[in-house]
Amino acid sequence: MKILRRQFLALAAGAATAPLGLARAQGYPTRPVRLIVGFAPAGGNDIAARLMGRWLSERLGQQVIVENRPGAGTNVGTEIVVNARPDGYTLLLVSTPAAINATLYEKLNFNFIRDIAPIASIAHVPTVMVVHPSVPAETLPAFIAYAKSAAGKVNMGSAGIGSSGHLGGELFKMMAGVDLVHVPYRGNGPALTDLLGGQIQVLFATAPSAIEYIRSGQLRALAVTTAARSQALPDVPTIGEFVPGYEAIAWYGLGAPRGTPAEIIDRLNSETNAGLADPQLKARFISLAIEPLSMTPAEFGKFIVDETEKWGKVIRTAGIKLV
Secondary structure, three states: OHHHHHHHHHHHHHHHHOOOOHHHHOOOOOOOEEEEEOOOOOOHHHHHHHHHHHHHHHHHOOOEEEEEOOOHHHHHHHHHHHOOOOOOOEEEEEEOHHHHHHHHOOOOOOOHHHHEEEEEEEEEEEEEEEEOOOOOOOOHHHHHHHHHHOOOOEEEEEOOOOOHHHHHHHHHHHHHOOOEEEEEOOOHHHHHHHHHOOOOOEEEEEHHHHHHHHHHOOOEEEEEOOOOOOOOOOOOOEHHHOOOOOOOEEEEEEEEEOOOOHHHHHHHHHHHHHHHHOHHHHHHHHHOOOEEOOOOHHHHHHHHHHHHHHHHHHHHHHOOOOO
């Protein structure tokens, strides 16, 4: 998808030559800032937004108010920010669906890469491949062998069609050469409930949602989907250790309407990265299996482009369509 790279580079070049917007950026912020989250409260996106929002409130001297606007796989919240004034007072909690939805949805009222200015990455979140204890596989290689011997009989749950767990599972199926039956749910919670009950056999779940079940022995962790082992689950291998080249992560960051003054973007990036380096906030994130990840606005923009290309290819190859 070379068009994505050309588009990003053109926008980055435009930002470098745009007017500085000193008048609008001077003294920012002078009133509360809204942080739109495209998910309901209590999930990983909401937790990351509230932790970072609290930090930014202290650093900016104005309250950062988290506003949950779920719907259409985060598209509702994204559209609110796309249509907001580019003055730094409406921000977006950006996450993996931003990269997925560009291909998954045939018609959107926005172009994410064009319409949302990247501010900063916050963190990446390991996804854990977990199985019910009844599955006769203690390791990932054993699971692959088991799945091949029982082709089409092993049920893989997900938080829904096009969710990061679904696509991580589809990527695994493609690269490991296994046939798992996808069973979509309306959220990660219901999928976990059925996995615990043995109605499905495997789930690619975010580490924060599954870690206590793993620690209690109610679920068995076979591998994490990140390139490196998780700090929260250091004894669990990566899928890439057995399936070379595999990597799938969930991630969080901040964005703003395109046209937001560069000084405001840079200020928010600086304060966000300061939070990710703060020992107390960093420890809080890590305790929740959320691993801080600092980037410049340009680095985060390129990361979003790369993720959009990657998941677009998986969606097209697997023939994933919204029902």
